[in-house]
Amino acid sequence: MRIAIIGRPNVGKSTLFNRLVGKKIAIVDDIAGVTRDWRAMPARLADLKFEIIDTAGLLGFEHDTLFKQIESQTEDVLKTADLILFVVDGREGLVANDENLVRKLRKKLQTPMVLIANKCENQKTIDNLGDFYRLGIGEPVAVAAEHGIGLGDLYDVLKERSVSLGEDQAAMNYDDEDEDTPFDPNAAPEDLSDRTLNLAIIGRPNAGKSTLINALLGQNRLLTGDMPGVTRDAIHLDWTYEGRNIQLVDTAGMRRKSRINKRLERLSVSDSLKAIRYAEVTILVLDAQTPLEKQDLTIAEHVIKEGRSLIIAVNKSDLMKGDFLSELRKRLLYVLPQVKGIPCIPISAKNSKNLDKLMKMVFAQEQLWNTRIGTSLLNQWLAETISHHPPPLAGGTRIRLKYMTQIKTRPPTFVLFISKPAELLDSYLRYLLNKLREDFDLPGVPIRFQVRKGKNPYDNKK
Structure with missing residues (x-):
């Protein structure tokens, strides 16, 4: 069952969405009109599983160009819904915009609607819901989404609707995969x-x-x-490209902290940082017409610190002037010397230029991000590397690099067992990292090194 939430701005649609999803996905604020793009997520209420769609707040009459786009997209997604939850503010009571919106929905859609009166925290508010019957969409279900009040009544209504749609036999299973399996560096590459x-x-x-x-x-x-800040929430979209399932995440634009002076924008940026943390590959979009700024490099640096794979897409490349790409590569190497070879792909999103090339690079970087190097091969490489360029002396004695193994992928992470970890120079560790990247062909992928004191853990097993 696919359920869409709609209503005028600031009636608590996103709060209800978050409550049904079971976690804070949509940004919620007292400012009206926070949500712009619609989003869909798996949700459940007790034993009832369904897909829930959060939509932008509408007034029933939109004149601004941006809000006409919002209205058009909202109407399109509502046509795909099996049921609409029409949310009103029970505390404020019935207003003209509620009636305008219901009237407009009736003209364009045949989808059944359930009236949800939100912000009903007390009996007095519930007793004053009589005016909402004038909307002609049935008895209001009184809830307080922020506090989880009234969800039992909502469950009864949704359960009845799901049975009528035959959904009991088609409940969706959204269980996450269990990834707590031991890491084996010698295992075959993952499909x-x-x-x-x-x-x-x-x-x-x-x-x-x-x-x-x-x-x-x-x-x-x-x-x-053209107005900056059109996207506010991080929007998750399911997509299939050449047979591969992809979840695309569109994020709010990230400006320097000194320029973020609105609470809503701070929330949007926080949402974007969270999206980076849970991504596997990230595409940093740059505008070829805009001079490269420190903020672009700061965003790239954050991606690498999070251990994500990074690709840079230089948009509007047909308008690119001078040596933009070569200058970009130089500055990336200066700011992120530990990650050589970050891919930079010139594209034109407007003209769909080079998008196939971009996606091929996405899959290539994902594969590198999942690289496994067998322990035997890794230690053979370590021995050869040390023989050509041994570590510097520490207090007159040689630091012994005894053993190395990979402990995880995503990103590739290695442990190096040595005799004196505290005395190994950072410059030599960088040398090992760059040599590893070069010899095993891992351009543009963050690699993590851990240094531990100890002997070869396999010595006692010989």
Whole structure:
């Protein structure tokens, strides 16, 4: 069953969405109109499983260009819903915009609606819901989404609707995969084709992130515009490309902290940082017409610190002037010397130029991010590397690099057992990292090194 939530701004739609999803997905604030792009997520209420859609607040009459886009997209997604939850503010009571919106929905849709009166924290509010019967969509279900009040009554209504739709036999299973399996560096490379790839699109405001996603999807799924800050929430979209399941995440533009002076924008940036943390590959979108700024490099640095694989898409490349790409590569190498070879792909999201090349690079970087190097091969490499360039002396004695093994992928992470960890110079560790990247062909992927004191853990097993 697919359920859409709709209503005018600031009636608590996103709060109800978060409550049904079971975690804080949508940004919630007292400012009206926080939600712009719609989002869909698996949800459950007791034993009832369904898909829930959060939509932008509408008034029933939209004149601004951006809000006309919002209205059009909301109408499109409502047509795919089996049921609409029409949310009103029980505390404020019936207002003209509620009636305008219901009237408009009736003209355009045949989808059944359930009236949800939110913010009903006390009996007095519930007793004053009589005016809402004038909307003509039945008895209001009184809830207080913020506090979880009234969910039992909502369950009864949804259960009845699901039975009428035959959903009991088609409940969706959203159980997460168990990934707590021991890591074996000598195992065969993992087949990634059956995994869903989490791909985040990030960058400064107005770089063309939403335009890029629309071009990849082949539809105007996300709002776009020349005004910075159109996207507010991190929007998760399921997509299939050449048979591979991908979850695309469009994020709000990230500006320097000194320029973030609104609470809502701070929440949006926090949402974007969270999207990076849970991504596997990230595409940083730059505008070829805009001079490279420190903030672009700061975002790239954050991605690498999180251990995510990074690709840079230079948008509007048809308007690119001078040696933009070569200058970009130089500055990346200066700021992120530990990650050589970050891919930079010139694209045009508006004209769908080079998007196939971009996606091929996404899959290539994902494969590198999942690289496994067998322990035997790794220690053979270590011995050869030390013989050509031994570590410097520490207090007149040689530091002994005894053994090395890979302990995880995503990103590739290695442990080096040595005699004097505290005395190994950072410069030599960087040398090992760069040599490893070069010899095993791992360009642009963050690699993590851990140094521990100890002997070869296999010495006692010989």
